[in-house]
Amino acid sequence: xxxxxxxxxxxxxxxxxxxxxxxxxxxxxxxxxxxxxxxxxxxxxxxxxxxxxxxxxxxxxxxxxxxxxxxxxxxxxxxxxxxxxxxxxxxxxxxxxxxxxxxxxxxxxxxxxxxxxxxxxxxxxxxxxxxxxxxxxxxxxxxxxxxxxxxxxxxxxxxxxxxxxxxxxxxxxxxxxxxxxxxxxxxxxxxxxxxxxxxxxxxxxxxxxxxxxxxxxxxxxxxxxxxxxxxxxxxxxxxxxxxxxxxxxxxxxxxxxxxxxxxxxxxxxxxxxxxxxxxxxxxxxxxxxxxxxxxxxxxxxxxxxxxxxxxxxxxxxxxxxxxxxxxxxxxxxxxxxxxxxxxxxxxxxxxxxxxxxxxxxxxxxxxxxxxxxxxxxxxxxxxxxxxxxxxxxxxxxxxxxxxxxxxxxxxxxxxxxxxxxxxxxxxxxxxxxxxxxxxxxxxxxxxxxxxxxxxxxxxxxxxxxxxxxxxxxxxxxx
Amino acid sequence: xxxxxxxxxxxxxxxxxxxxxxxxxxxxxxxxxxxxxxxxxxxxxxxxxxxxxxxxxxxxxxxxxxxxxxxxxxxxxxxxxxxxxxxxxxxxxxxxxxxxxxxxxxxxxxxxxxxxxxxxxxxxxxxxxxxxxxxxxxxxxxxxxxxxxxxxxxxxxxxxxxxxxxxxxxxxxxxxxxxxxxxxxxxxxxxxxxxxxxxxxxxxxxxxxxxxxxxxxxxxxxxxxxxxxxxxxxxxxxxxxxxxxxxxxxxxxxxxxxxxxxxxxxxxxxxxxxxxxxxxxxxxxxxxxxxxxxxxxxxxxxxxxxxxxxxxxxxxxxxxxxxxxxxxxxxxxxxxxxxxxxxxxxxxxxxxxxxxxxxxxxxxxxxxxxxxx
Ligand SMILES: Cc1cc2nc3c(=O)[nH]c(=O)nc-3n(C[C@H](O)[C@H](O)[C@H](O)COP(=O)(O)OP(=O)(O)OC[C@H]3O[C@@H](n4cnc5c(N)ncnc54)[C@H](O)[C@@H]3O)c2cc1C
Numbered sequence: 090x091x092x093x094x095x096x097x098x099x100x101x102x103x104x105x106x107x108x109x110x111x112x113x114x115x116x117x118x119x120x121x122x123x124x125x126x127x128x129x130x131x132x133x134x135x136x137x138x139x140x141x142x143x144x145x146x147x148x149x150x151x152x153x154x155x156x157x158x159x160x161x162x163x164x165x166x167x168x169x170x171x172x173x174x175x176x177x178x179x180x181x182x183x184x185x186x187x188x189x190x191x192x193x194x195x196x197x198x199x200x201x202x203x204x205x206x207x208x209x210x211x212x213x214x215x216x217x218x219x220x221x222x223x224x225x226x227x228x229x230x231x232x233x234x235x236x237x238x239x240x241x242x243x244x245x246x247x248x249x250x251x252x253x254x255x256x257x258x259x260x261x262x263x264x265x266x267x268x269x270x271x272x273x274x275x276x277x278x279x280x281x282x283x284x285x286x287x288x289x290x291x292x293x294x295x296x297x298x299x300x301x302x303x304x305x306x307x308x309x310x311x312x313x314x315x316x317x318x319x320x321x322x323x324x325x326x327x328x329x330x331x332x333x334x335x336x337x338x339x340x341x342x343x344x345x346x347x348x349x350x351x352x353x354x355x356x357x358x359x360x361x362x363x364x365x366x367x368x369x370x371x372x373x374x375x376x377x378x379x380x381x382x383x384x385x386x387x388x389x390x391x392x393x394x395x396x397x398x399x400x401x402x403x404x405x406x407x408x409x410x411x412x413x414x415x416x417x418x419x420x421x422x423x424x425x426x427x428x429x430x431x432x433x434x435x436x437x438x439x440x441x442x443x444x445x446x447x448x449x450x451x452x453x454x455x456x457x458x459x460x461x462x463x464x465x466x467x468x469x470x471x472x473x474x475x476x477x478x479x480x481x482x483x484x485x486x487x488x489x490x491x492x493x494x495x496x497x498x499x500x501x502x503x504x505x506x507x508x509x510x511x512x513x514x515x516x517x518x519x520x521x522x523x524x525x526x527x528x529x530x531x532x533x534x535x536x537x538x539x540x541x542x543x544x545x546x547x548x549x550x551x552x553x554x555x556x557x558x559x560x561x562x563x564x565x566x567x
Numbered sequence: 568x569x570x571x572x573x574x575x576x577x578x579x580x581x582x583x584x585x586x587x588x589x590x591x592x593x594x595x596x597x598x599x600x601x602x603x604x605x606x607x608x609x610x611x612x613x614x615x616x617x618x619x620x621x622x623x624x625x626x627x628x629x630x631x632x633x634x635x636x637x638x639x640x641x642x643x644x645x646x647x648x649x650x651x652x653x654x655x656x657x658x659x660x661x662x663x664x665x666x667x668x669x670x671x672x673x674x675x676x677x678x679x680x681x682x683x684x685x686x687x688x689x690x691x692x693x694x695x696x697x698x699x700x701x702x703x704x705x706x707x708x709x710x711x712x713x714x715x716x717x718x719x720x721x722x723x724x725x726x727x728x729x730x731x732x733x734x735x736x737x738x739x740x741x742x743x744x745x746x747x748x749x750x751x752x753x754x755x756x757x758x759x760x761x762x763x764x765x766x767x768x769x770x771x772x773x774x775x776x777x778x779x780x781x782x783x784x785x786x787x788x789x790x791x792x793x794x795x796x797x798x799x800x801x802x803x804x805x806x807x808x809x810x811x812x813x814x815x816x817x818x819x820x821x822x823x824x825x826x827x828x829x830x831x832x833x834x835x836x837x838x839x840x841x842x843x844x845x846x847x848x849x850x851x852x853x854x855x856x857x858x859x860x861x862x863x864x865x866x867x868x869x870x871x872x873x874x875x876x877x878x879x880x881x882x883x884x885x886x887x888x889x890x891x892x893x894x895x896x897x898x899x900x901x902x903x904x905x906x907x908x909x910x911x912x913x914x915x916x917x918x919x920x921x922x923x924x925x926x927x928x929x930x931x932x933x934x935x936x937x938x939x940x
Contacts, residue, residue: 176865177843180831185843192847367838476795491723493736497604500611500716508795508866537869540841544795544864547854550847551861556660556700559851564809565827566879566899567624567671 092194093183097123097168099199099420100184102175102362105133107398107409107416108203109158111387112167114417115201119426123195124162125170125186127543131159133205134225135406137232149257150293151406152232170195175204176541178362182394187545191552199393199420202363203413206356206377206399207512211463212471212481215317215326216352224250224353231257238263242349243326245269245314248457249294250353255306256297264304267345269328271335271354271463272456273311283452287407290449313463314352315342323350335460355457357516359400363389364538368396372531375454376402378516379535385440386419387412393423403457404450411446414439464520473521474514476507484518488525494534495519508544511536572598572732572760574916575751577739577774580610581905582895583766584722588644589913591729598760599731600753602738606719608768612871613902614791614825615715616813617650618804619680619707620657620672622900625880627678628923630900633907634709645728646721648713651818655710655804656690657682658701658856665703668808672705682707696801696857710804712815712823715902734758742777748891762891762916769834769872771882771896778889781933782882784897787873788830788839790846794863796820801857812852814860822860824853830870839870875899876931883908884915884927894928 101112104126112124124131130138136155162169170186173193177185182200186193208223210216220239224246230236231254244255244265255268284291301308313335315327326347330340356377363381364370369390371382380402387395397412399405404412415436422432467473469482479502487501495511495518498504504518505511511518515536523533572595576587579601591597599605617637622630636643637650657672659665672682685693687701726733734755741752748761765774772784797820805814812826828849832839846868854860874897876882881899886892895912898904911921 177841177846179840179843183843194843365840487720490720492604492720494604497607497719500607501720503716506716506867508864510867539867539869540843540846541865541868544866546862546864547794547850548861550850550865551854552847552851554851556855559855560848561807561809561811561852562828564667564811565621567674 093196094194095196097121097195097197098424099201100125100182100195100197101201101203102178102184103133103203103205103398103400104128104131104171105203105205105398105409106136106158106406107413108133108201109162110410110413111201111203111395111397111417111420113161113165114414115420116165116167118418118421120199120421120424122167123170123197124167125173125175125184125195127172127174129172131162131169131171134228137229139233139235150289174543174545176543176545178365178542180366187549192550199395199424201387201395201397201416201420202400203398203409204359204362204400206403207359208353209355209357209459209516210513211354211517212467212473213314213316214468214471215319215323217472217475218317218319218323219321220319220323220348221317221350221352224254224351227254227351228257237261238351239349241266241347242351243267243269243345243347244351245328246353247271248355249453252294252297252301254351256300259300259304259306264306266347268301268306268308269312269314270308270310271313271331271460273333276456280452280456283448287446287449309343313337314350317350323347326350331463331466335463335466337466355459356399356403358402359512360396361538361542363394363396364535365540366391366394368394370535373402374530375451375458376404377454378459385415385443386436387416388419395420403454405453408443408446408450411439411443415443459516459520461520461524464517465524467517467521473518474504474507476509477503479504481521484521485525488522492522493526495522495536496534498522499536505536510539569757569759571747572596572758574598574762574764575600575749575758575760576764576766577751578765578767578770579605579722579735580608580766580768581606581718581902582898582909583764584726585906585909586764586766586895586913586916587731588722588725588729589910590916591726591731593913593917595917597731598734598758599726600734600737600739600751600758602736604719604735605723605733609871609873610902611716611719612791612869613715614813614823615713615902616804616815616825617711617713617903618655618806618813618900619675619709620655620682620705620806621810621813622675622680622903623879624674624678626899626904627675627680629907630904631679631709633904634711636906636910637713637903638711640721644721644725646724648717648721649817650711650713652711653803654693655707655806656694656697657705657806657808658690658697659703659808660700660855661702664808668703668705671808680707681709694801694803694805696859697805698856698858700855712804713902714817739774742774744889762893764912764916765886765892765894766896768896769874771874771894775886775894778886778892780886782894782928782931783877785875786834787827787875788832788870789825789873790828790830790841790849790868790870792824792846792850792868793866794822794824794860795866797822797863800859805856807852807856812849812856814853814857821866822863824849826852832870834872839872841868841870873901878931881908881926882928882931883912884925887929887932
């Protein structure tokens with residue numbers, strides 16, 4: 090086995106806003122930084138760079154911010170390790186990657202984890218049909234590939250991403266056939282004052298609304314998808330009304346013919362790496378779910394492990410930048426590169442900004458929070474875990490057979506045992522278990538994180554070896 | 568005052584749970600205490616291989632009987648743990664390994680395991696998924712595997728049906744000896760019984776300490792990996808001569824890759840982590856044996872704690888010097904043989920003569936230090 094590359098003081102996992110800013114800040118303060126991302130360029134979800142070969146560029150304030158930060162990164166002394174998939178993170182702090190040249194290993198005394206969030210899926214019968222895709226995936230299509238959706242597509246879900254995707258495609262001449270919004274106008278109005286605290290974003294929001302209104306897209310407020318239908322792929326969906334908590338209620342159902350659906354119900358923090366390393370976790374409903382316990386600088390319960398960005402609680406891109414700055418400074422301080430005075434001085438402004446932004450980020454997080462009543466409305470035969478074909482009724486049966494925590498649920502049903510390791514189903518399955526036992530989410534626990542962080546092919550791990558080179562351990566006793 | 572049980576079993580892994588089940592079926596009032604849910608440590612995370620070709624020679628007679636128990640689990644356990652009985656192949660790729668295999672297979676055969684030696688070509692006929700690089704193979708008809716993660720569900724139902732008092736998520740912290748038996752101190756309060764069985768897996772050392780007995784137990788940290796579902800690549804259990812590989816494909820399509828490559832961690836903190844280079848080593852070996860695995864993706868890898876005594880033979884029997892206290896654990900390939908040894912222990916506790924001898928721990932206890940002068 091090749092020995093790990095050890096020439097970094099800090100490794101930053103994830104090249105979104107949080108990761109980029111922390112990497113730049115740490116390197117400006119004297120640390121040797123390696124920034125690792127699966128993509129070929131930095132930017133993460135929100136600042137995702139367009140693919141060189143994509144048919145049309147995507148103009149937006151985010152794209153411009155992303156380009157600016159990519160320029161700053163290019164001028165910094167951060168070493169960018171892109172196009173590498175992180176599959177294992179172990180003690181103090183060893184990171185195993187899979188790149189174009191196979192398996193590589195890096196090790197550094199400080200680790201900043203900024204791996205973002207996953208999409209929350211609230212299942213309905215038919216959600217696994219081809220043609221149904223996530224809202225975050227839709228934004229990738231839009232930002233990176235400039236791809237057009239099929240003609241008759243519907244957009245469903247909750248939160249600002251709904252408006253952003255609708256407006257983005259409407260401007261490109263591909264408006265959705267209908268928008269199905271779990272929230273009602275009153276929820277949006279309630280968020281207005283905090284939205285107004287960020288004039289730039291407020292303007293952007295108004296722009297979205299104008300695009301949507303001018304393209305005359307029908308909007309179904311306080312509605313959700315009841316089911317998707319189709320033979321080999323989606324051909325129609327049925328929608329129905331919900332109450333303020335997201336619970337399905339009686340009322341007219343509407344059938345809409347469509348050949349694609351983009352649906353998203355908020356985000357779940359992607360906290361696998363801190364969990365894998367054994368950092369203390371806490372459940373914070375309003376921040377999207379289980380997150381590592383952190384101080385304001387992103388310091389976790391493990392020495393020299395920092396968690397920032399949406400992976401440490403859903404707070405959005407602006408907060409992620411500040412969190413990146415704070416963690417970069419903290420790493421520099423904790424590594425002895427800046428003294429306590431300089432640390433306090435440099436972080437004071439960022440801490441203040443962080444506080445100022447929190448009204449906005451809280452309001453956004455509130456809009457995309459999990460609605461327990463919506464989960465309670467999921468039908469018995471809906472598939473929850475698509476990797477292993479586990480339905481709601483299978484989960485309920487396991488709960489009644491005595492499964493009380495999510496990992497026991499996994500053993501009883503295989504839910505979460507597939508290649509996504511519960512990233513898709515985990516939040517909802519845990520909620521179903523908690524509701525079945527009338528326990529809070531803290532009590533049913535979180536899914537044990539396991540390597541690989543993403544599925545990787547065995548072939549790619551092999552390298553070129555002879556049988557004789559495999560370091561087979563000593564035989565077991567006879 | 569809490570009820571006086573006939574028997575308390577501390578630790579609800581395969582060993583504790585089976586002992587409790589047979590003691591209860593034999594008429595005793597039994598309680599099981601586990602720190603977590605049933606069978607979520609070694610007994611829920613192991614590779615589920617039910618093979619003779621990795622079993623220690625001294626355990627072969629037990630493992631053969633235990634294999635039969637697993638194959639008929641529905642009858643005595645009442646629940647399916649996904650047991651598949653199939654052929655097993657232990658491969659040798661080099662001259663040295665062939666020599667080791669011939670020696671080891673011979674010893675196991677003498678102990679009763681129906682292992683025959685066949686050529687690599689013959690092995691290919693039995694398992695077309697194999698690489699053509701094997702020189703020699705041990706072939707055993709008594710082999711197979713279970714779905715270890717279903718063990719907890721199965722035993723939970725069976726124990727409750729047998730009237731056992733189950734307290735899960737309830738760590739024991741001490742055992743007090745009283746005039747009428749034992750009081751087990753637990754998080755949820757004391758439980759009392761006339762008899763006690765210590766079945767805490769790698770934690771039996773600590774538990775024996777509560778009784779003032781020093782039984783050193785080494786902790787192994789075994790790594791395992793599983794692929795995502797793939798088309799049928801193999802139908803047998805495949806290992807290698809020195810025991811450091813176990814491979815089988817489950818009916819739902821995943822392939823579990825194990826063999827006892829060691830991770831790192833300690834039982835005290837309960838934390839363990841995988842050593843990535845060992846995982847890579849294990850996977851190289853797996854793909855060498857069954858080349859089609861190269862096309863699979865790794866879905867998950869994990870570790871679990873396995874107990875080992877000084878002589879790597881089981882600790883099963885009465886606790887010396889303490890009337891009505893028993894211990895069971897540290898059984899090599901213990902998922903395979905555990906149920907049978909636990910049944911034997913239950914027989915002894917019920918006052919019946921066990922069909923085969925137990926493995927009393929007197930041999931493992933440190934001699935009293937000699938008095939000075
Ligand atoms: C990764 C791995 C792979 C393996 N593969 C195989 C295989 O393929 N085939 C095979 O035959 N064997 C295999 N084994 C071995 C086999 O799993 C074990 O021998 C067997 O499961 C041990 O059972 P046990 O009941 O003694 O221990 P465990 O299953 O560990 O049970 C001990 C129980 O004690 C409980 N406990 C601990 N402390 C306390 C406390 N203070 N209070 C209350 N309860 C407590 C624990 O929670 C646990 O449930 C493997 C082992 C591992 C780790």
